[in-house]
Amino acid sequence: MSNNDDARALLGPLAGEPAGAQRLDLTEIIRAGDKRRRTRTWGTTALAVVAVAAVGAGTAVSVRNAAHTSGVPMSSPSAPSPSGSAPAPDRSPAPVGAECRSAFLPGPTTVVHAVDHTGRYVLEEQKSSGGKVKAVVWRGGAKVSEVTLPTFTDASYALNGKGDFVVTITSATGRTTPYVYADGSLTALKGGNGVAVAITDNGRIAGSQQPGSAVVWQSPDAEPTKLALPDGYYASGADGMDESGTVIGYLQGGGSTKAALWLPDGSVRELPAPVGRDERSLTGIANGWAVGSDTVPGQGFVTGFRYNVVTGKSEELPAQFGAPQVAGGEGNVIGLYDDAKTYVYLNGVARPLGRAPVDGLLGALGISDDGRTVTGSIHIFTQKGDRNSGRAVTWTCD
Template sequence: MTTLDDQRIAELLRSAPVPEPRVDVGRAIRDGRRRRQRRRVGGIAVVSVLAGLGVVGAVQLTGAAGGPAPTTPALADSPAGTRSTAPVAPVTCEASWLPQPIDGSVAVANGVDPTGRYIVGDIGTGREDGRVVRWTDGRAGVLPAGARHAAAVNADGVVVGTNGDGTGWVYRDGKLRLLATPPGYHAVLVHAVNGRGDIAGTASGAGDSHHAVLWSVDRPQAYRLVGRPGSTATGITEDGTVVGAMGQLPYRWTPQGRGAALAVPDGYPRASVDSAHGEWAIGMVPGGQQGGAVQMLPVRWNLTTGAVSLLPFPGAAGIAGNGDLLVGDGAPLVVAPDGTSRRLPGRPEVRATEAGTYTANGISDDGLTVVGAVYENQVYRPLVWRCHR
């Protein structure tokens, strides 16, 4: 990116316009999440999970191929996040393949742990036959067949996810264990795990009923309900702060369980929170109609200051603990909180005319490891970008 590009992005981050909502906001948020989840795994279907759950606010925000405050009332809106005036060291990045231990035309890296050591993804044909793969320092291992649709991995290599029938699971030290489904609910959707071993997700029941849930890696058959009925949990930070929704409002809960609504950009009565790392969270608000569909607009919160910003990008695939934003569609871009940016490169052995479509789905806490896939010749192949200062 040029200096002028960086200046333009920084200005847009400070003062992006917020159009008036002209749609059914609640329905748009639900539909948008379902579309994002179908795209997240690059064609490995998880529609059956969502259809069985019917959970509002239960889908992570991630990229696509081609084209989550203290216990106070809702925080005041602010057009700008925290800005840094310190000089930024140059960053260089290289893309490389992740090995594929099994065959499959749809092989996608979906998540990375905060340190960048562990990566998780799925390999299959895109017809509900995907197997979960965990890469450790670049070495691939296939999880047991009872694990499907990985959602996240922590710095200890613990992987969590949800099978197609709405059963949550945790994989630790070579053993796969199922998560308890709270009484009165028929399914769960797991989203995140932190370094303390807290697992965050949402339970779903009859009539679109749902409740945020926390499990423990050490005791997967134990659980704690978060907030009131109608809550969802879509992310958890390393200190145990949970983000999600209460009804149609974006919400956060402290590690002690005290909750409060997050700010919503001016002109929008609702927003969703999709994930959180460090003091940062990202989510969506519904914009106007485009091509007969509602355009979902990305937003970012600073959980320390309470500031919320509408982002001038087509989508946000992830947020790093240092605030780096991952824009993942087509040609992935990493944007720092101060607006400076870097475009992730293609693979060095591929000519520009054969670059394919890149998908970036996860970013480490320091912003220096990004994972995803490239789509070309009707095949998805998993990639990792390693960056250095």
């Protein structure tokens, strides 16, 4: 990996089991998950942010960027700055609204690995006979489909509003192969080694291929098409796509990495960081709203933003959303704040996710298009510290 890849690669999940009865609230850990880490072995990268929260003894939420050596409080404008560095951004929090109500999802769904943009479909992994793993899709507690996956050491998924999905399989040798499940069958996408990061309801797929090219498959059986690479850049990668076909990702060249998006007509648009900020990264897009983060030079302070594709305007998000990881329709986002709560940004108000039905490692994975349904998992720590035991949870924001 290059230095840029290292700076943007997702940090691994928390190691070990928390002592005592601490309740952890970690949006990004669940979102990535032990089996949802997107493989970026040859240049396709993800935002290097992990939000770490520990409740009890006044422990602050921290956000760490791999480009920096230590985590810092997400919302501590008064924190001392290293000598010669810029001060932390002074951002005000959004007004706090009523909690979103939590409940277990109907049916036997355990840990959720993907949620569609409507909030109706969820995907989980189940062990099958002989040690194989099945991908199982549910809707409203009813099983929609299941398919046995090729043997893998890691897998990441994206699900559409019809219950079809893409999965990137990482083999024991580190090779990544993207597959699509559509029309009742699982097939490898054409083009060989690569990753798939999104699938729209009409079957358009976004991803990346060796040796570092953002691509789209216009349909599950199509050959991949490389997305535009502007002059001065040598590599690109895709990190998401919305229903319009707008792809978010990054461009690499000249010793830096720039956030970018590709419009449905194939044109590319760079998103430079504001003056006084480091290079920015995009982490999600839905209904023409892209979300991401940039940092204060020389520090790990993270500032969240959302970008409207139609107007071309970027706006800084309130303090509760310093490192947004999930994008929803109408500019809704999910964020983690230093009171160890996860919030949904809805109509200018921060709505906290209510306490889950059981204690454990809590994480939100997806927001419905209207921003009022959040889906995720509660990972329950066993005596062996197994985080893969859990239940699927939904929050309703009335």
